[in-house]
Amino acid sequence: MGASKNIPYGRQCIDEQDLKAVTDALTSGWLTTGPKVAEFEQAVAEISGVAHGVAVNSGTAALHAAMYAFDIKEGDEVIVPPMTFAASANCVAYMKATPVFADVDPETLLIDPDEVEKKITSKTKGIIAVDYAGQPCDYVALRKIADKHGLFLAADACHSIGGSLNGEKVGSLADISLYSFHPVKHMTTGEGGMAVTDNAEYDKRMRIFRNHGITADFRQRDGWFYEMQDLGFNYRITDFQCALGLSQLSRLPEWVARRRELAAMYDREFSDMDGLSPLGKLDGAKHAYHLYVINLQGENRSEKRKQVFSYLREHGLGVQVHYIPVHLHPYYKDNFGTHEGLCPVAEKAYEGLISLPMFPQMEDADVEYVVETVRKALAEV
Missing domain, CATH: 3.40.640.10 (Type I PLP-dependent aspartate aminotransferase-like (Major domain))
Structure with a gap:
């Protein structure tokens, strides 16, 4: 690697x-x-x-x-x-x-x-x-x-x-x-x-x-x-x-086009990788890819995400999580009576989400490094 x-x-x-x-x-x-x-x-x-x-x-x-x-x-x-x-x-x-x-x-x-x-x-x-x-x-x-x-x-x-x-x-x-x-x-x-x-x-x-x-x-x-x-x-x-x-x-079109190229590379690599899935796509939508998000699968997803996230950070990838569901923030619980179980699909998804590097200046080799690092992280958790 x-x-x-x-x-x-x-x-x-x-x-x-x-x-x-x-x-x-x-x-x-x-x-x-x-x-x-x-x-x-x-x-x-x-x-x-x-x-x-x-x-x-x-x-x-x-x-x-x-x-x-x-x-x-x-x-x-x-x-x-x-x-x-x-x-x-x-x-x-x-x-x-x-x-x-x-x-x-x-x-x-x-x-x-x-x-x-x-x-x-x-x-x-x-x-x-x-x-x-x-x-x-x-x-x-x-x-x-x-x-x-x-x-x-x-x-x-x-x-x-x-x-x-x-x-x-x-x-x-x-x-x-x-x-x-x-x-x-x-x-x-x-x-x-x-x-x-x-x-x-x-x-x-x-x-x-x-x-x-x-x-x-x-x-x-x-x-x-x-x-x-x-x-x-x-x-x-x-x-x-x-x-x-x-x-x-003036450079937005070329930057969006490059984001789509990077996403297509990720898609090819992750389409059959065990332990995760990319997000689905809506028919008729042309994605602008501000983020490229993977969703970890399997048992104990929250703990698995924590370990994978730490591994990726330790190996130089500034990954993030987008997002903690808004209704789970203390302000919303305290002021609007929101609670766990209110939006079960979002809550379940949150347990496995990781946002990978995505910006137009990335090189193809950077994507290869990200993919290989994710593969190794999954093998170790």
Whole structure:
């Protein structure tokens, strides 16, 4: 297998083009919200197949802004999956509403439309679907449910920019879709996020929300006058971050293509390896592979995962686990009465999940090393 390597599970790529873009922005006269923000918003909206983009300072802020756009209030319920980062549910709690957890499909770990239907009550206002690992959810089924019950449909697409479903681009599959530009994602602005939508009213509300609830931005100011129309937040992003985002966006297609190549290599090696299985794929979905996740099989999976995880870390692989089901976190147990057994499919899956290295700068030899290290780990536990 050769000498041990040091391969993280994800890593940003910054080159001279990015450095020049940021330097140019820093010396342009604009530092905070300026023309590069609008340019970046337009470019991301375009590659998403929608009319509007609202850039903010994180994916979490984008989720929060979407809940504001949907006018979520105390007493409302919003259905979310448990197999995600906590922010996907926290954004509902920020509005003093109740996240209601619907279990996931055992093969894909995407929210299960049948489970969503079971969770709908008179208080339900919407659904947040999460494109776990980079695979779009079954938005055809989810849209039918949302339309049947008069619900909004949001896409937490923080893992799936560059993907598609049945030929329709990620970003155009829901009423509002949310992106993250954290460094381990497909492209980065350092920290940052965006909400994209075809709905002009949602776009307007999110723009106000990200700027303290104030209506004026740099294009609208007329002397001293502005109005605070609602209680918003300072979720603005800087011009130089958006300059970096524009530079990164130009290479997104090639980076997503490389992620798919790496995933295909993993798939070939793991398809018949005893003791684990890759995640299933949804018909019609083009996966963007933010993560490549394996699920360990067999008895005592939780203990086995602990041992395999430690072995891989000891041999230079920066593996991770995505995710502890959100409803198992103490905050949700204490404040929303969630408990073990609420989402049994997600809970069982969690016991065996490991995220392997996945980023475009990986070489074929890196994949070979990861596969061989996993094989040896399974043989030793």
